[in-house]
Amino acid sequence: MLNMGYDVIFQGKNFLRLLGGLLVTAEIAFISVVIALILGTVFGVVMNSKSKVIRIISNIYLEAIRIIPILVWLFVGYFGISRVFNIHIDGVVVSIVVFSLWGIAEMGDLMRGAIKSIPKIQEESAMAIGLNKTQIYRYIIIPQALKRVTPSAINLSTRMIKTTSLVIMIGVVEVVKVGQQVIEVSAVKSPMATFWVYGFIFFLYFMICYPLSLLSKKLEKRWAY
Secondary structure, X not given: OOOOOHHHHHOOOHHHHHHXXXXXXXXXXXXXXXXXXXXXXXXXXXXXXXXXXXXXXHHHHHHHHHHOOHHHHHHHHHHHHHHHHOOOOOHHHHHHHHHHHHHHHHXXXXXXXXXXXOOHHHHHHHHHOOOOHHHHHHHHHHHHHHHHHHHHHHHHHHHHHHHHHHHHHHOOOOHHHHHHHHHHHHOOOOOOHHHHHHHHHHHHHHHHHHXXXXXXXXXXXXXXX
C-alpha cells in the first residue's frame, strides 16, 4: 500500500514538538503585539505633536524601521550587539524587542493617520466649550481614533504573527524550525514528509490568523459609517 506520509506528524514526539514550537511563536507574537499596540498608540499621538523636533525624530525612527528589513534588525540585535558588548542575548528576547519596535512604528503611523482623519471642527468645538488639549485628546480624539484604527491594528497583528517565522535565522526554535528538524529526520523514510509537515504548519498559522482576519473585516463593516 502506498504510504502517504502524513503519519510523520504523529511519529514519536513530533506532534508535541511542533506544538511546542508554536508556543514559542505565540509567545514572541503575543508579547510583541501587546507592546506594539499600547506603545504604538502613544507614539501615534506623539507623531501629531506640533513640535518640529519631535516630528523629525519620530519620522527618522519610522523610516529607519521601514527601510531596513526586519531580518537585518534581527541580525543586528542578536549578532551585532553580542559582539560589540561581548554579551549573550537570548534569541527570544531579541525577537520580542525587534518585533515590538517594528510594531510600534507601524501602529504609530496608523494611529497618526486615524487622528488626522478626525474633522478639525471637533477639536475647535471642544475648545469653544472650554476643554483643554489633554481633555480633547482623552475624551474626543483618542476614542474615535482607536475605533477607526482597530481593523488596521488587527491586520498589523496578523502580519506580525506571520513574520515571526524569520526568527529561525537567529537560532530561535519556533514552529518552522521544529518543522525543518522533523523533515531532516524523516525525509529518508517518508519522501512526502516535507509536504505534510509544512502543510501542518500552514494549518497552524491559518488557525491563528484567519479568525483575526474575519474579526477585522467584521469591525471594518460595522464601523464603516
